[in-house]
Amino acid sequence: MSAQDIHSCPFILLFFFILLSGKVVVGDSLDTDKKVLLDLKTYLDNKTLADRGGYISWNTESFNPCEWKGISCSASRRVVGIDLSQSDLNGEIFKNFSQLTELTYLDLSQNTLFGEIPEDLRLCQKLVHLNLSHNILDGKLNLTGLTSLHTLDLSNNRFYGELGLNFPAICDNLVTFNISGNNLTGGIDNCFHQCVKLQYLDLSTNNLSGSMWMEFARLREFSVAENNLSGTIPLEAFPGNCSLEQLDLSQNGFVGEAPKGVANCKNLSILCLSNNNFTGVIPFEIGSISGLKALYLGNNGFSREIPETLLNLTNLVFLDLSRNHFGGDIQDIFGKFKQVSFLLLHSNNYTGGLISSGILKLPNVWRLDLSYNNFSGPLPVEISQMSSLKFLMLSYNQFNGSIPPEFGNMVGLQALDLSFNNLSGPIPPSLGNLNSLLWLMLADNYLTGEIPPDLGNCSSMLWLNLANNKLSGNLPPELSKIGKNAMATFESNRQNYRMVAGSGECLAMKRWIPADYPPFSFVYSILTRKNCRGLWDKLLKGYGIFPFCTPDSSIRIPQISGYVQLSSNQLSGEIPSSIGTMVNFSMLHLGFNNFSGKFPPEMGSIPLVVLNMTRNKFSGEIPLAIGNMKCLMSLDLSYNNFSGAFPTSLNKLAELNKFNIS
Numbered sequence: 001m002s003a004q005d006i007h008s009c010p011f012i013l014l015f016f017f018i019l020l021s022g023k024v025v026v027g028d029s030l031d032t033d034k035k036v037l038l039d040l041k042t043y044l045d046n047k048t049l050a051d052r053g054g055y056i057s058w059n060t061e062s063f064n065p066c067e068w069k070g071i072s073c074s075a076s077r078r079v080v081g082i083d084l085s086q087s088d089l090n091g092e093i094f095k096n097f098s099q100l101t102e103l104t105y106l107d108l109s110q111n112t113l114f115g116e117i118p119e120d121l122r123l124c125q126k127l128v129h130l131n132l133s134h135n136i137l138d139g140k141l142n143l144t145g146l147t148s149l150h151t152l153d154l155s156n157n158r159f160y161g162e163l164g165l166n167f168p169a170i171c172d173n174l175v176t177f178n179i180s181g182n183n184l185t186g187g188i189d190n191c192f193h194q195c196v197k198l199q200y201l202d203l204s205t206n207n208l209s210g211s212m213w214m215e216f217a218r219l220r221e222f223s224v225a226e227n228n229l230s231g232t233i234p235l236e237a238f239p240g241n242c243s244l245e246q247l248d249l250s251q252n253g254f255v256g257e258a259p260k261g262v263a264n265c266k267n268l269s270i271l272c273l274s275n276n277n278f279t280g281v282i283p284f285e286i287g288s289i290s291g292l293k294a295l296y297l298g299n300n301g302f303s304r305e306i307p308e309t310l311l312n313l314t315n316l317v318f319l320d321l322s323r324n325h326f327g328g329d330i331q332d333i334f335g336k337f338k339q340v341s342f343l344l345l346h347s348n349n350y351t352g353g354l355i356s357s358g359i360l361k362l363p364n365v366w367r368l369d370l371s372y373n374n375f376s377g378p379l380p381v382e383i384s385q386m387s388s389l390k391f392l393m394l395s396y397n398q399f400n401g402s403i404p405p406e407f408g409n410m411v412g413l414q415a416l417d418l419s420f421n422n423l424s425g426p427i428p429p430s431l432g433n434l435n436s437l438l439w440l441m442l443a444d445n446y447l448t449g450e451i452p453p454d455l456g457n458c459s460s461m462l463w464l465n466l467a468n469n470k471l472s473g474n475l476p477p478e479l480s481k482i483g484k485n486a487m488a489t490f491e492s493n494r495q496n497y498r499m500v501a502g503s504g505e506c507l508a509m510k511r512w513i514p515a516d517y518p519p520f521s522f523v524y525s526i527l528t529r530k531n532c533r534g535l536w537d538k539l540l541k542g543y544g545i546f547p548f549c550t551p552d553s554s555i556r557i558p559q560i561s562g563y564v565q566l567s568s569n570q571l572s573g574e575i576p577s578s579i580g581t582m583v584n585f586s587m588l589h590l591g592f593n594n595f596s597g598k599f600p601p602e603m604g605s606i607p608l609v610v611l612n613m614t615r616n617k618f619s620g621e622i623p624l625a626i627g628n629m630k631c632l633m634s635l636d637l638s639y640n641n642f643s644g645a646f647p648t649s650l651n652k653l654a655e656l657n658k659f660n661i662s
């Protein structure tokens with residue numbers, strides 16, 4: 001008999017005792033704790049048939065549950081902690097947690113738990129840490145009873161009801177409270193007075209209304225972003241001892257002057273006031289918050305004069321003054337923010353001043369977003385000398401003339417977006433030098449000439465949109481080489497920088513992700529402030545966001561995948577057979593061109609989700625190989641000259657739900 005067997009004896013005895021007495025004695029020993037955990041395991045095993053989480057490895061034979069994955073025990077050998085985050089749990093929350101009478105730590109985050117928070121969980125009065133974030137829990141939020149909580153994370157669920165009903169009941173020990181990304185309503189002004197220990201409060205992305213809670217300056221982090229709050233933020237909200245490090249009031253209906261009192265928050269590093277109705281001048285006092293790293297003031301009604309004091313912010317990395325309807329020339333002061341890496345001035349109705357302001361000489365700018373303005377004239381060659389530039393967004397302006405070949409010198413560039421302008425002339429072959437380029441967006445211009453074969457050297461390029469131009473000539477076989485090695489760029493993004501998001505991600509994403517098409521369309525439908533940041537970050541680092549089926553299985557895994565958009569040009573000739581090597585792509589739009597010749601069977605090797613070849617002059621038979629495109633959801637071969645019977649292999653395409661072969 002092994003030591004383990006001996007140890008399991010008491011448990012067996014206890015088990016018999018339970019059977020005989022028909023009653024459970026809970027809450028007095030590790031054995032009863034183990035019994036509850038075994039119930040939990042049975043419960044979970046039953047609910048999750050496909051993928052099971054770490055609990056599957058719980059050795060039910062072992063006497064000591066403290067050794068099980070995710071379980072932690074106190075010195076006095078009682079179960080005090082359960083971590084089942086990211087464990088593929090689905091179904092409702094287990095209803096016997098309260099039988100673990102010493103439980104202080106419970107993390108069930110990142111699963112697909114649904115239903116309400118059970119009454120039983122509210123009996124866990126010793127809980128100090130509760131994390132139920134990233135599930136699909138719903139019901140009216142009622143947390144009565146959880147009075148020991150120190151950390152409570154309920155973010156990204158579907159809770160509703162009035163936030164206020166839970167306060168001050170759960171206040172006493174609360175330090176961190178995150179309810180971001182739910183559907184709570186009601187006011188906040190009377191909730192937190194008695195929560196004296198509160199430090200981190202995230203109420204963002206709900207439907208809270210009414211006026212501001214005015215004591216927030218005693219917290220370290222406070223966010224009410226993306227709610228429906230209104231009124232002004234008075235000076236008194238910021239007493240001299242303000243301890244805020246991060247403040248986010250964005251996307252509400254606040255009005256009046258921006259709070260100059262915020263200058264009392266000497267430790268502030270992130271200040272976000274964007275998407276409100278703040279008016280008047282930007283308070284010069286903000287220039288004295290010496291540690292400020294990010295200042296988001298976009299989408300308000302600020303006046304044109306930017307205070308010189310802001311130049312004193314030597315740590316400022318991120319400056320967002322987009323959507324303020326400034327009009328006229330770009331203010332000269334922007335040419336003096338030598339410290340900033342992210343300068344967002346999109347949607348301001350600017351007309352001139354691109355060169356005179358000096359912003360094209362800023363030495364540290366990584367991301368320059370001047371889209372949605374009224375700039376005109378030729379693209380300034382000077383841009384090509386901005387050696388730090390990684391993301392250049394000039395779309396939705398009226399730039400004309402041709403793309404300067406010098407743009408091919410910006411070898412660090414990861415995104416070049418010149419779409420929706422009046423550009424003409426050819427695509428310069430020098431753009432083929434841009435081997436960090438992930439996105440090339442030249443759609444909706446008047447570009448002519450052939451697609452330069454040199455573009456095939458853009459080994460990182462996964463998202464290419466040349467639609468709605470006047471390009472002609474053949475599809476060069478070299479183009480099939482794009483996107484073969486985007487990992488180099490992704491790796492450098494994973495290592496080299498902490499990505500900072502601001503405004504403009506959603507705008508760019510809507511431009512870059514073809515909304516009308518699966519698998520991209522689902523992303524479009526859920527674009528909110530938060531998930532745009534998340535998606536942006538994932539895309540830049542090459543983490544998959546679209547679920548793709550793999551060629552030989554129906555299981556979908558998130559993968560990074562690209563597209564080539566060439567529709568509505570005057571391209572002609574045959575599709576080169578090398579196209580079959582473009583295995584990193586999932587959408588190909590060749591519609592509204594003059595392509596001819598046969599449907600290359602090699603195309604069957606691409607894991608395409610969308611293939612649109614409408615309105616061309618393709619002919620011949622549709623190859624059997626089309627049945628290999630297991631992921632295909634949308635196929636449009638209409639308005640061509642295809643002949644012969646339609647291949648029966650098409651029946652194998654289980655996903656296909658939209659097709660046009662007329």
Ligand SMILES: *[C@@H]1O[C@H](CO)[C@@H](O)[C@H](O)[C@H]1NC(C)=O
Nearest residue numbers: 024039040043094095096099
């Ligand atoms: C919860 O505990 C009760 C009483 O011990 C038991 O009858 C019930 O089966 C348990 N529920 C689950 C889901 O294990």
Ligand SMILES: *[C@@H]1O[C@H](CO)[C@@H](O)[C@H](O)[C@H]1NC(C)=O
Nearest residue numbers: 039042043044045046047048
């Ligand atoms: C397990 O699941 C089945 C089917 O969903 C259900 O009929 C059964 O009652 C469940 N058993 C327990 C112990 O929950």
Ligand SMILES: *[C@@H]1O[C@H](CO)[C@@H](O)[C@H](O)[C@H]1NC(C)=O
Nearest residue numbers: 085109110131133151153176
């Ligand atoms: C809750 O869990 C999520 C996901 O596992 C994690 O990102 C988050 O930091 C946790 N919250 C707290 C307050 O620890």
Ligand SMILES: *[C@@H]1O[C@H](CO)[C@@H](O)[C@H](O)[C@H]1NC(C)=O
Nearest residue numbers: 119122140142143144165166
């Ligand atoms: C919350 O639930 C408790 C019972 O667990 C109930 O007594 C209380 O009235 C509820 N509170 C609200 C605001 O619904």
Ligand SMILES: *[C@@H]1O[C@H](CO)[C@@H](O)[C@H](O)[C@H]1NC(C)=O
Nearest residue numbers: 133155156178180200202221
């Ligand atoms: C709250 O949760 C959301 C979503 O999980 C997260 O993005 C955010 O950073 C959290 N807030 C705080 C203050 O930790």
Ligand SMILES: *[C@@H]1O[C@H](CO)[C@@H](O)[C@H](O)[C@H]1NC(C)=O
Nearest residue numbers: 158160161182183184185207
């Ligand atoms: C939020 O709740 C309202 C009803 O109060 C409902 O109409 C709406 O669909 C909910 N929104 C979400 C995102 O769940």
Ligand SMILES: *[C@@H]1O[C@H](CO)[C@@H](O)[C@H](O)[C@H]1NC(C)=O
Nearest residue numbers: 183184185186207208209228
């Ligand atoms: C927000 O709550 C109000 C009621 O307070 C409701 O009328 C409105 O539909 C809700 N909005 C959303 C987007 O859920």
Ligand SMILES: *[C@@H]1O[C@H](CO)[C@@H](O)[C@H](O)[C@H]1NC(C)=O
Nearest residue numbers: 207208209210227228229230
């Ligand atoms: C914001 O609140 C007002 C009432 O104060 C309501 O009319 C409006 O529908 C709310 N907006 C949203 C988006 O819920």
Ligand SMILES: *[C@@H]1O[C@H](CO)[C@@H](O)[C@H](O)[C@H]1NC(C)=O
Nearest residue numbers: 230252253254255276277301
């Ligand atoms: C914000 O300002 C605009 C224009 O100045 C006005 O139409 C709108 O009603 C204002 N919104 C609020 C919530 O005050």
Ligand SMILES: *[C@@H]1O[C@H](CO)[C@@H](O)[C@H](O)[C@H]1NC(C)=O
Nearest residue numbers: 287288307308309310311312
């Ligand atoms: C900040 O800038 C203003 C004007 O540019 C200047 O007068 C002031 O001395 C500066 N303050 C500090 C602390 O550097």
Ligand SMILES: *[C@@H]1O[C@H](CO)[C@@H](O)[C@H](O)[C@H]1NC(C)=O
Nearest residue numbers: 325327328348349350351374
């Ligand atoms: C942009 O500025 C022009 C004048 O330069 C003006 O006519 C137009 O109304 C402005 N557009 C917006 C959206 O402010």
Ligand SMILES: *[C@@H]1O[C@H](CO)[C@@H](O)[C@H](O)[C@H]1NC(C)=O
Nearest residue numbers: 591612614634635636658660
């Ligand atoms: C193919 O593209 C054309 C033009 O963009 C569009 O009208 C058509 O709906 C697309 N076909 C499918 C099946 O989505």
